[in-house]
Amino acid sequence: MIEEQQTEITDAAVVDYLRLHPDFFHRHLDLLEQMHIPHPSGNAISLISKQLEIFRAKHQEQESQLNALIDIARENDASFNRMHELTLAMLEANSLEDAVANLSEVLSECFLTDFVGIKIVRDGGCSPISNLFVAADEPNLKHFANELATNQPKCGRPTLVQATFLFGDAATEVKSCAIIPMVFTQLEGILAIGSRDEGRFHYSMGSVFLTQMSEIIGTRLISLLQQLD
Incomplete structure (x- = not known):
């Protein structure tokens, strides 16, 4: 097999070419x-x-x-596509249990989160989902007083007390999270999404999509809660 020889282009060759092709x-x-x-x-x-x-x-x-x-x-x-998937997942839920399951799935797959926590402030709630409902006088709610008062999401690293209340046994694994209040006329609660990655939910993140997320989830939860009354 004959090896191809590479021809080196000289300065003179370039000059000659440009003279022949002035354009x-x-x-x-x-x-x-x-x-x-x-x-x-x-x-x-x-x-x-x-x-x-x-x-x-x-x-x-x-x-x-x-x-x-x-x-x-x-x-x-x-x-936009992630919010669309979230909306569909909530609309497909026919019970609180379905809503929590669908929410955990869509947040994991579309929003790349590791942990999900939901707390609904409601006395006398009964649900197979462990610790879904908390009483209005729950002492741990004081650690979220600012978020609930301002109804503004907060991103960053949670305190251990906050993480334990929101994520239970997985608290020590949560390195960053978004704490999203859901404060409506017919519903008061907290949605929390956590990650093992410290930079996933940074304090400088914008809150527009998180607020929209709380509105979508909160609206569906209100409808499902009315089925219990």
């Missing part, structure tokens, strides 16, 4: 953005060279802005 850069203007051509005047910069330099900088900036917008659009699409 080469007209057909490949994008190359000019990547090339640095010295000016005959040395350190002096011609007006055309300066304009080209400015054009390159603006082009790179616009390209970066476009890529950032594309990333945001992709993330928004992904968030």
